Amino acid sequence: MAEGSFSSRLTEQRKQKGITQKQASKDFGISQALLSHYERGIREPGLEFVVRAAEYYGVSCDYLLGYTNNSLRLEALPEIRDIPEDDLLTNGTILRANLSVVGRLLRDEPLMDYVRQQFALTTYMLLCAAVKRGILPGTWLQPLSVNDEQYKFLAGTLVNQLDGLDQVDRRPRQQICPACIRTICTWVNDLLNERIADLM
Numbered sequence: 364m365a366e367g368s369f370s371s372r373l374t375e376q377r378k379q380k381g382i383t384q385k386q387a388s389k390d391f392g393i394s395q396a397l398l399s400h401y402e403r404g405i406r407e408p409g410l411e412f413v414v415r416a417a418e419y420y421g422v423s424c425d426y427l428l429g430y431t432n433n434s435l436r437l438e439a440l441p442e443i444r445d446i447p448e449d450d451l452l453t454n455g456t457i458l459r460a461n462l463s464v465v466g467r468l469l470r471d472e473p474l475m476d477y478v479r480q481q482f483a484l485t486t487y488m489l490l491c492a493a494v495k496r497g498i499l500p501g502t503w504l505q506p507l508s509v510n511d512e513q514y515k516f517l518a519g520t521l522v523n524q525l526d527g528l529d530q531v532d533r534r535p536r537q538q539i540c541p542a543c544i545r546t547i548c549t550w551v552n553d554l555l556n557e558r559i560a561d562l563m
Contacts, residue, residue, distance in 0.1 A: 367429045369413070370404035376420040376427070377402070391415060449542035452550050460543040477524060484521055488514050 367375075377387050388398040391412070400406040408416075417424045425431045443463040449456050468474050491514060493499040501508065 367432075368404060369407075369428055370402055372427050372429065373416060374402040376416075376422060380420060387419075390419065443541050443543065445542040449546055452546055456543045456546050460541070460547045463541050463544060474528065477521075477528060480521055480524075484514070484517055488518070 377384065382390075384398055384402070385395050388395040391398065393412075397406070401408050401412070413424055413427060417427050420427075423431070443459055443466075449459065465475075465478060468478060490499065490503060491510075494501050494504055507513070
């Protein structure tokens, strides 16, 4: 079990968001005194309140209840609305695109297993690059070391696994493609065209 009680995490989330107890209690539809009791651990709320509080603060119920230190909510489809910055290839655009895609894949366990492997390998490759550049210590790679051939091999095996994913006979419903996804696809298309032109 992670550190932190429900009452302390409830208070911490409210303070981090810069919301007064008065405003939060109004938004929850309860008295300020009751919210104060929840935040001080004098009273325990029902499950309905825990769910409402998690949605209100944008964290998982497990985080609020102290079962994990990870506050990210990935158990439901993230609401990713287009923002002007999504037309540029920024770190935020890439993160938003990942959340948008992964949120739609959560119920497909074989695909999510593949996604976890891809994210783990990408994180490992970033770690190798940071160690190579001297930004992070080599001890972070234990028991491995920076080996270009090693992660090229792993990347190749994961690409080959894509061929092994069985096609499921279902018709995806029509959805408007988010701007962050269009930006990523355009960037990859441009990169492919550049690399092909370099070969000619």
